[in-house]
Amino acid sequence: MNRGSDLKTSFTDLHQLLDPGGPVIDAHVHPLQNFGARRPADAAEDVNLLRGAAERAGVTQVVLFSLYGTVPRNPTIDECREANDYAQQMAEESDGFFLPFCYVTPDEPVASADEIDRCVGEKRMAGVKLWVARRATDPGLDPILERVVHWRVPVLQHAWRKTTGNLEGESTPADVADLARRHPEAQIIMAHLNGCNPRGIEDVVDVPNVCVDTSGGDPESGVVELAVERLGAGRVVFGSDAPIRHFGVCLAKVLGANLPWETKRMILWDNLQKRLPEWVRTEVVS
Amino acid sequence: MNSIDLIDVCAWTGDWNTLSVDGDVDAVRESLHACGVGQIHLSSLRTVWGHNLHLGNIDVYEAADRFDDVSPVPLLDPTLATWADELARATQRDDVSIVRLLPAYSGYTLDDQRVSACAEAVQAAGLILSIQMRIEDERRNHPKARVPDVPFDKITAFAHQYPDLPVVIGGAPWRSVLSGAGAILASDHIYAETSQMDGVDSIALIIAAGLGERLLFATHTPLFMPLAGVARILLDLSAEHATAILGGNASRLLNRQV
Numbered sequence: 122m123n124r125g126s127d128l129k130t131s132f133t134d135l136h137q138l139l140d141p142g143g144p145v146i147d148a149h150v151h152p153l154q155n156f157g158a159r160r161p162a163d164a165a166e167d168v169n170l171l172r173g174a175a176e177r178a179g180v181t182q183v184v185l186f187s188l189y190g191t192v193p194r195n196p197t198i199d200e201c202r203e204a205n206d207y208a209q210q211m212a213e214e215s216d217g218f219f220l221p222f223c224y225v226t227p228d229e230p231v232a233s234a235d236e237i238d239r240c241v242g243e244k245r246m247a248g249v250k251l252w253v254a255r256r257a258t259d260p261g262l263d264p265i266l267e268r269v270v271h272w273r274v275p276v277l278q279h280a281w282r283k284t285t286g287n288l289e290g291e292s293t294p295a296d297v298a299d300l301a302r303r304h305p306e307a308q309i310i311m312a313h314l315n316g317c318n319p320r321g322i323e324d325v326v327d328v329p330n331v332c333v334d335t336s337g338g339d340p341e342s343g344v345v346e347l348a349v350e351r352l353g354a355g356r357v358v359f360g361s362d363a364p365i366r367h368f369g370v371c372l373a374k375v376l377g378a379n380l381p382w383e384t385k386r387m388i389l390w391d392n393l394q395k396r397l398p399e400w401v402r403t404e405v406v407s
Numbered sequence: 408m409n410s411i412d413l414i415d416v417c418a419w420t421g422d423w424n425t426l427s428v429d430g431d432v433d434a435v436r437e438s439l440h441a442c443g444v445g446q447i448h449l450s451s452l453r454t455v456w457g458h459n460l461h462l463g464n465i466d467v468y469e470a471a472d473r474f475d476d477v478s479p480v481p482l483l484d485p486t487l488a489t490w491a492d493e494l495a496r497a498t499q500r501d502d503v504s505i506v507r508l509l510p511a512y513s514g515y516t517l518d519d520q521r522v523s524a525c526a527e528a529v530q531a532a533g534l535i536l537s538i539q540m541r542i543e544d545e546r547r548n549h550p551k552a553r554v555p556d557v558p559f560d561k562i563t564a565f566a567h568q569y570p571d572l573p574v575v576i577g578g579a580p581w582r583s584v585l586s587g588a589g590a591i592l593a594s595d596h597i598y599a600e601t602s603q604m605d606g607v608d609s610i611a612l613i614i615a616a617g618l619g620e621r622l623l624f625a626t627h628t629p630l631f632m633p634l635a636g637v638a639r640i641l642l643d644l645s646a647e648h649a650t651a652i653l654g655g656n657a658s659r660l661l662n663r664q665v
Contacts, residue, residue, distance in 0.1 A: 124502055126476035129410040130443030132649070135641050138442060138634060158585075158608050174607045177642045283546040284553060318425075318547065339544060339603060340635035342428045342628075364607035369638035377634035 139179065139369060141376060144403075145389045146182040147175065147368065148334045149277065149312055149360030150219075152211060155188050157364045164210040171211075171364065172218055178368035180361075182403070184393070185211060186222040186250035186277070194288075195254055198232040201225055205240050220247040220401055222277060227255040230264040237268040247401045248310075249276040257292040257300035266304040275308040275396045281316040281337065294321030301328040308396045310358060313337025315344055322351050332392065334360030340370055345378040345388070354384045358393040411650050413637075414446040414657040415439060416505065416600050417480075417537070417577055417625035420466055421452030425549050428629040432470040435629050436477070442633045444626070446654075448505055450480040452630075455512050455542070456552070460484040461493045471502050480505045480537065484513040485525035494525070498532045504661050505575065507537040511554045517565040526565075530572035533665035538562050539577040541603065542630070559583040563590035566597045573660060575600055575623060581609035588616040598660065600625035601652065602636055610652075611643050622652045623660070 152167050153159060161167040175183055187204035189196050196204070201224050208221035223240035225233035240246040249269050255261050257278055269276045278300065280292045287293065292300075294317045301309050309331045311317065315338030317324075325331040335345055335357065348357045361371035375388050394402055418439060421430045429435075430452060439447055449470060451463030460482045467479035481497045483490055483506050497503040506529055510517060517538070529536045541556045548554055559579055566574035573596045576584075581604035584591070591597045599618070602625040604610055613622065626636035640652050 124471075124475055124478050125412070125414070125446035126440075128440060128443065128445035128476070130413065130445075131410055132641070132646060135443055135637055139638055139641065153607070158606055158612050171607070174643070178638070281546070284548045284550050285546050316546070338547060339605070339627075340632045341426055341547075341630060342632050343426065366605050367607055367609065367639050367642075369642040370605055370635040373632055373635035373638045377632040 139373065139376065141179040141372060141389055143386055143390060144181040145179055145359060145372065146184070146393050147180050147361050147363070148184050148310055148358045148393050149336045150183045150185050150363045151365070152185065152187050152207065153364050154190050154207065155192050164207055165214055168211050168214045168219070172215060174363065175368050178372050180368050180372065183219050184222055184247065185219040186224050188224060188252060195228060196226050198226060198229045198236060201233070201236060205236065205246070209240070209244055209246070220397070222246060222248040222250040224250045224252070225265055227251060227259060227261040227265060230261045234264045234268045237265065237272065241272045241274055245400050247397055248274040251276060251278050253279055253288055253291040255290050257296040262300060263303065266300065266307050270304060270306045272398070274398050275310055277310040277312055277334070279313070280311050280321065281313055282318055282321050283316070294324035297331060298324045298328045301325070301331045305330055310334055310396070312360065313362070314348055315339065315341055319344070319347055322348055326351055332356040332358055332396070334358050335374055335388070336360035336362035336366060336371060340374045345374050346380060349380060349384060354387050355392055357388050359389045412446070412654040412658065413442070413444040414624060414654040415444045415626050415628070416448045416575060416623045416657055417602055418447050418449050418628045419452045419630060420449055420470060421463065423452055423630055424456060424552055425543065425547060426630060430629045432477070436474060439626065439628055439633050442637050444633065445476055446478065447476055448478045448480045450482055450507055455509060459487060460509065460513055461487060461489065464493065468500070478502050478504060480507050482507050482509060483525060485519065485521040486513060486515050490525055491528060494528055494532065497534070503534065505535045505537050507539060507577065509539045509542070510557050511539070511541070517557070517561050526569050526572060530569055535573040535575060535660065537575040537577050538565070540583070541578040559587050560590065563587055563597060567594055570594055570596060572596065573598065577625070578603045578627070580604065581606055581613060584618070585609070585613050585616055588613065588618055591621055592617055597621065598623050598656070601640065602627035602631060604639060608643065610639060614644070614648055619648050619651060620656055623657045624653045
């Protein structure tokens with residue numbers, strides 16, 4: 122028997138529920154070239170398709186980092202350079218919609234420091250992205266973090282707590298906390314709130330230079346609220362990990378959270394804007 | 408205003424081992440109503456980790472007795488000696504359309520003869536069988552409570568054995584559905600719900616593969632946030648496809664002539 126209530130809704134009503142009510146900056150996005158279900162022919166098509174998907178969800182600005190086209194497990198510095206050139210090209214073709222971060226590998230710390238100087242110092246990229254070549258406890262990251270501090274840009278560090286086992290070199294939240302304590306002047310964005318899970322949140326509670334992005338995993342109930350409760354509203358930034366994840370699904374984690382509207386606006390815009398370098402920062406609106 | 412009816416084919420009541428969620432029936436209904444959902448097909452989480460899966464079904468029967476917008480989806484474990492009695496209990500009610508199996512949590516595989524007997528009985532009763540591929544991403548399991556996914560191809564192969572039994576694949580990731588589109592399209596009685604389909608353009612690609620009429624809206628509330636379940640359908644699809652997936656396809660399935 123088909124039961125149901127008299128509850129009626131409309132597309133307009135549903136779209137209003139998903140309206141972020143202001144600008145949204147996404148701290149964690151990859152080109153479609155890396156992970157997209159649709160693979161673009163070139164950077165221009167990547168811009169059009171990825172930007173279109175973001176804007177349909179209400180995302181107005183995107184931090185972008187390429188992990189190189191084939192997403193190698195251990196990228197060389199040459200592959201990082203090529204990835205950064207691709208991200209830079211997307212940024213230039215998007216009128217500022219995409220803010221590129223410089224992707225570097227802790228396997229080559231000295232060359233990575235030089236690449237940060239090229240990308241951030243010369244090209245004015247907005248930050249640095251580290252992946253899983255070495256855990257964040259490894260001293261190989263230190264020359265990279267020194268350049269991050271020198272240029273006063275944020276660094277996004279991958280983190281997960283996988284019950285199935287992390288990859289070799291893949292950092293846990295505790296590793297990120299160790300990195301942050303070694304470099305207290307660095308602004309570190311710990312990726313994948315849902316992947317870090319409620320246990321991982323505790324690892325960074327007393328490390329104030331770490332904020333967490335809301336990406337990673339399914340849109341589980343209560344996790345964004347928990348992060349705000351434990352870390353404070355100022356240490357949570359919106360991130361989607363698109364195109365692996367859907368912009369709108371991830372945005373709904375924040376919009377649907379049981380939090381004051383002012384807190385949601387902080388997560389969606391203010392908190393990351395405050396951490397960006399002045400050459401890309403937009404006036405805080407909330 | 409063009410009104411649309413949202414039918415959620417997979418919501419839950421109860422708590423979960425790795426998440427602290429508000430799974431009270433009233434809270435679940437409230438959260439779904441806030442997203443426009445008017446018909447809720449509800450199962451109980453309470454005994455998923457227990458020794459007798461059937462004990463939690465009373466929760467959804469009581470909820471359905473209280474609220475017209477709740478349809479109970481009793482959980483069946485064919486390895487329990489009394490599964491036929493539990494199915495009979497479901498068929499005696501006029502508000503049960505779907506029954507659900509949780510093979511990975513109950514600890515059996517779909518090639519177990521007891522599952523075949525159960526499927527035949529569900530088919531004879533004119534009900535829809537939902538087979539849950541996953542409730543939770545294995546990477547997020549508690550380390551002392553690991554539950555691997557049921558292989559997608561095992562579910563479609565099982566479904567092909569019962570051409571008159573509508574089968575809803577629950578909790579499948581989008582890549583599994585897209586790569587298994589041919590197996591779904593090979594028969595007209597297999598469906599997939601959308602609660603764990605993520606990724607940019609994922610559902611659009613699944614529709615392009617011909618599965619637009621086989622997708623059923625589901626939120627996985629309260630484990631997942633219901634607004635996320637709406638977003639993945641509403642933002643990328645045409646009004647025609649969104650209307651079908653949010654409720655039209657489910658309405659047609661639930662109101663089919665048995």
